[in-house]
Ligand SMILES: O=P(O)(O)OC[C@H]1O[C@H](OP(=O)(O)OP(=O)(O)O)[C@H](O)[C@@H]1O
């Protein structure tokens with residue numbers, strides 16, 4: 364347990380089991396397609412690293428960093444690309460790897476630009492889904508867990524750039540979080 368956390372939602376073991384199952388599923392669904400897995404930095408970095416180790420078909424990885432304008436912990440829907448993909452996605456089967464879908468604004472933007480770049484298919488694999496936070500109608504094609512409408516950290520997810528290194532995921536104490 365960490366002193367800034369109210370409760371632990373997912374242990375390292377629970378995370379590993381769910382990520383492993385997702386890897387098996389994706390390996391089946393994308394066999395013969397040489398999919399390109401796109402990690403959305405920085406939050407999805409742990410998820411991506413563990414997920415691709417459980418993919419047993421030919422695949423490629425790329426990375427994108429985006430930032431929403433506005434308050435540090437809230438999505439504004441206006442998204443800026445900080446680091447773009449290295450290669451063209453034209454004709455490729457893409458899997459966007461996201462740590463969490465909250466308002467859905469980040470993902471809606473990302474899907475749109477990748478489709479615009481003529482990808483063959485664009486699907487989303489999310490570690491966490493927070494359906495109560497949604498502001499746009501978007502659902503992940505693959506997900507590991509639903510989470511409650513609270514601010515969660517750990518395993519890549521941050522608050523003010525902290526807590527990404529925790530191997531488990533928990534709810535931040537309200538007196539630490541000034542949303
Ligand atoms: O559904 P939304 O409300 O748009 O929120 C989800 C996005 O917010 C977080 O990223 P953040 O901008 O905090 O950057 P980070 O990945 O570097 O932590 C998270 O990693 C998702 O990308």
Ligand code: HPA
Nearest residue numbers: 465513514515516520521
């Ligand atoms: O609950 C959350 N935790 C960390 N980052 C986030 N980005 C959107 N929601 C969250």
